[in-house]
Amino acid sequence: MSAASRLVLGDSAPFDPTAPLTASGNLGRRTMVDRIVRVIATAAALFAVAMLVVVVYGVFVRGVSSLSLSFAFRNPQGLAGGGIFNYLLGTIEVVTLGAVIALPIGVLTGLYLTEFAGPRSRVAGFLKLALDVMQGLPTIVVGLFIYGLIVIPQHVQSGFAASIALAIVMVPLMARASQEVLLLVPGSLREAADALGVNRWRTVLTVILPSAVGGIATGAILAIARAAGETAPVLILDSIYNPSQTTLDIFHGVPTVPMLIFTSVELPIPEAVARAWGAALLLMLMILIANIGARLWLARTRTKMAR
Amino acid sequence: MLFALCALAGLLVVVTLFDLVYQLVKDATPAVSRFGFGFLGHTTWKPGFNIEGAGALIYGTAVSSALALGLATPLGIAIGLYLSMIATPRVRATVGPLVEMLAAVPSIIYGFWGLVVLVPFVKHLEPGLHDALGFIPLFGAPSTIGISVLSAGIVLTVMILPIISALSRDLFLTVPEELKDGAAALGATSWEVIRGIVLPSTASGVGAAVVLGLGRALGEAIAVSFVIGDVNAIHGSLFQPGSTLAERIANQFQGALNNLHLAAMFYCGLILVVIGMITSIAARAIASRFDVNRTLGGGVL
Numbered sequence: 126m127s128a129a130s131r132l133v134l135g136d137s138a139p140f141d142p143t144a145p146l147t148a149s150g151n152l153g154r155r156t157m158v159d160r161i162v163r164v165i166a167t168a169a170a171l172f173a174v175a176m177l178v179v180v181v182y183g184v185f186v187r188g189v190s191s192l193s194l195s196f197a198f199r200n201p202q203g204l205a206g207g208g209i210f211n212y213l214l215g216t217i218e219v220v221t222l223g224a225v226i227a228l229p230i231g232v233l234t235g236l237y238l239t240e241f242a243g244p245r246s247r248v249a250g251f252l253k254l255a256l257d258v259m260q261g262l263p264t265i266v267v268g269l270f271i272y273g274l275i276v277i278p279q280h281v282q283s284g285f286a287a288s289i290a291l292a293i294v295m296v297p298l299m300a301r302a303s304q305e306v307l308l309l310v311p312g313s314l315r316e317a318a319d320a321l322g323v324n325r326w327r328t329v330l331t332v333i334l335p336s337a338v339g340g341i342a343t344g345a346i347l348a349i350a351r352a353a354g355e356t357a358p359v360l361i362l363d364s365i366y367n368p369s370q371t372t373l374d375i376f377h378g379v380p381t382v383p384m385l386i387f388t389s390v391e392l393p394i395p396e397a398v399a400r401a402w403g404a405a406l407l408l409m410l411m412i413l414i415a416n417i418g419a420r421l422w423l424a425r426t427r428t429k430m431a432r
Numbered sequence: 433m434l435f436a437l438c439a440l441a442g443l444l445v446v447v448t449l450f451d452l453v454y455q456l457v458k459d460a461t462p463a464v465s466r467f468g469f470g471f472l473g474h475t476t477w478k479p480g481f482n483i484e485g486a487g488a489l490i491y492g493t494a495v496s497s498a499l500a501l502g503l504a505t506p507l508g509i510a511i512g513l514y515l516s517m518i519a520t521p522r523v524r525a526t527v528g529p530l531v532e533m534l535a536a537v538p539s540i541i542y543g544f545w546g547l548v549v550l551v552p553f554v555k556h557l558e559p560g561l562h563d564a565l566g567f568i569p570l571f572g573a574p575s576t577i578g579i580s581v582l583s584a585g586i587v588l589t590v591m592i593l594p595i596i597s598a599l600s601r602d603l604f605l606t607v608p609e610e611l612k613d614g615a616a617a618l619g620a621t622s623w624e625v626i627r628g629i630v631l632p633s634t635a636s637g638v639g640a641a642v643v644l645g646l647g648r649a650l651g652e653a654i655a656v657s658f659v660i661g662d663v664n665a666i667h668g669s670l671f672q673p674g675s676t677l678a679e680r681i682a683n684q685f686q687g688a689l690n691n692l693h694l695a696a697m698f699y700c701g702l703i704l705v706v707i708g709m710i711t712s713i714a715a716r717a718i719a720s721r722f723d724v725n726r727t728l729g730g731g732v733l
Contacts, residue, residue: 155621155623155624156621158621158623159621159622159623159624162513162622162623162626163518163622163623165510166510166511166513166514166517166518167514167518168510169506169507169510169511169514170510170511170514170515170519170527170531172507173507173511173530173531173534173593173594173597174527174530174531176534176590176593177530177531177533177534177537179549180534180537180541180542180545180590181537183545183548183549184541184544184545187548229441230441230444230445231441233437233438233440233441233442234438234441234442234445236434236438237435237438237439237441237442238442240438241435241438241439248442251446252442252445252446254712254713254716255445255446255449256445257712257713257715257716258449258708258709258712258713259445259448259449260712261644261647261648261651261708261709261711261712261715262452262651262705262708263650263651263652263653263678263704263708264651264653265651265653265654265678265681265682265701265704266452266456266651266678266701266704266705266708267452269456269459269681269697269698269701270451270452270455270456270701272459273455273456273458273459273698274451274455277459293448296445297445300445325434325435326433326434326435329434330434350536351536353538354537354538354539354540354541355538355539356538356539356540356654357539357653357654357678357682360654360682360685360686361681361685364686383538383540386540386541386544387540387654390543390544390547390658401544402544405540405541405544408538408540408541409537409538409541412536412537412538413533413536413537416533416536417529417533420529
């Protein structure tokens with residue numbers, strides 16, 4: 126090893142700046158190691174992209190033959206025929222209600238953390254910890270919690286219970302997204318409003334929220350995309366429903382797309398499995414497109430706000 | 433007024449969390465009072481005979497997550513290094529989001545895909561692994577189905593890989609350019625810059641990223657339930673089916689035989705909550721030492 130790499134590697138040997146720079150003689154080995162590491166790192170990145178391609182392609186080839194307009198807009202017939210309209214509608218209903226509940230809580234929590242709590246506030250620190258823990262909870266546990274809280278007392282599984290569980294999944298994501306965007310709002314805007322003698326709440330409503338609304342919206346879309354594919358809470362809370370009927374009665378079982386996939390996979394009917402693949406492809410496409418769109422929009426919002 | 437609303441929202445978050453723990457403890461009580469802490473070590477799960485123990489589940493959870501972590505940690509760090517140090521900005525802007533996209537795919541898709549695509553592949557992989565590494569008990573006799581702890585570990589690897597790689601990429605990008613340039617000016621190769629500057633200065637943050645990935649792997653229910661087989665057994669070999677805590681709940685909750693069976697699953701949920709809290713708090717504690725800013729993917733990872 127040369128003197129230079131010794132220093133870099135943090136060896137305890139004292140560095141002597143007066144020592145003559147001599148070729149260590151193993152430069153070839155060092156560049157070889159360097160090259161191997163580069164190849165390994167590149168291969169790892171390729172592997173990850175390849176996994177994405179393998180998963181997306183695997184779902185695509187199996188599901189694409191089922192996809193059609195009538196697949197999305199007709200109710201199922203029997204165990205295998207027809208479309209998945211009622212499942213799609215149910216997922217949209219359950220996720221929308223969850224998002225309507227989660228969005229205000231998430232945004233207000235984000236506002237509390239950025240606008241009202243001081244940077245060294247103990248309460249804010251605890252709240253951030255609570256959000257971290259909430260985000261780290263396995264979603265099946267959230268399902269169990271709501272099962273004990275709502276389903277047991279009401280004696281009925283319902284889309285409503287699933288909505289609450291999905292709201293718990295979304296709140297920490299939305300709170301964190303709002304907090305991050307709100308932190309990007311320039312302090313000079315707040316100071317200008319303060320200098321004009323504007324109330325804090327009026328500043329928040331008329332100055333800060335409008336300039337952060339794009340980022341909050343994209344954060345919300347990402348959270349909703351996550352919730353739409355959640356299966357564990359729906360399995361616990363909303364698995365008893367009429368599979369062939371369109372229902373909007375959220376206080377009883379509502380069919381959802383993840384449950385369709387979950388229940389069809391092991392059916393011994395090839396058509397039912399094909400329908401499940403179609404549903405999986407549709408769900409995945411919606412989630413990935415929402416993700417890509419939200420990310421592009423977020424990147425634009427960020428550069429706009431950074432200016 | 434607005435302050436009150438905001439404080440109320442924050443309070444609601446905290447109260448929900450406490451209520452969650454309370455509710456799980458309450459619903460697990462029949463099992464807790466019957467089995468006590470012996471539940472954690474007991475390996476029999478026979479709901480028909482009112483005997484439940486989570487020993488085999490905890491073992492399966494630990495092994496599948498350890499396997500996923502063992503595979504995803506080096507891969508994730510390597511991807512993070514590639515994206516932060518080796519890739520050109522344009523490649524980074526394309527490949528980075530693609531890797532993060534792995535985290536957006538829902539677990540039901542990973543489960544379905546794992547069952548239909550990965551499991552047959554693992555079935556063909558097992559004889560080769562057994563021939564090459566059979567002297568290690570982990571790689572025992574190949575099974576004939578491919579539904580195994582190994583399949584579960586691979587699915588979990590794919591699921592936590594984006595978390596570890598995106599977090600470590602963002603960490604590596606925070607290393608000051610001056611330090612890296614200084615080392616390079618002293619004649620260090622890229623690898624020596626990584627080994628001497630980048631990894632030591634971000635080690636604790638990478639640790640936090642790995643712990644976050646671990647938390648995700650330990651609690652994954654749906655994807656694992658498709659590929660692990662839900663067999664209540666402890667096998668030394670990765671090629672045998674097994675079960676995990678979360679997966680057991682997903683598999684048996686609908687068909688719960690009696691209240692005790694249900695309570696035993698709530699007990700499993702309680703164990704998962706404790707594990708989840710420990711991993712979240714540990715990741716935070718590790719990260720806060722270095723003031724790591726977790727600003728990944730809009731916080732959705």
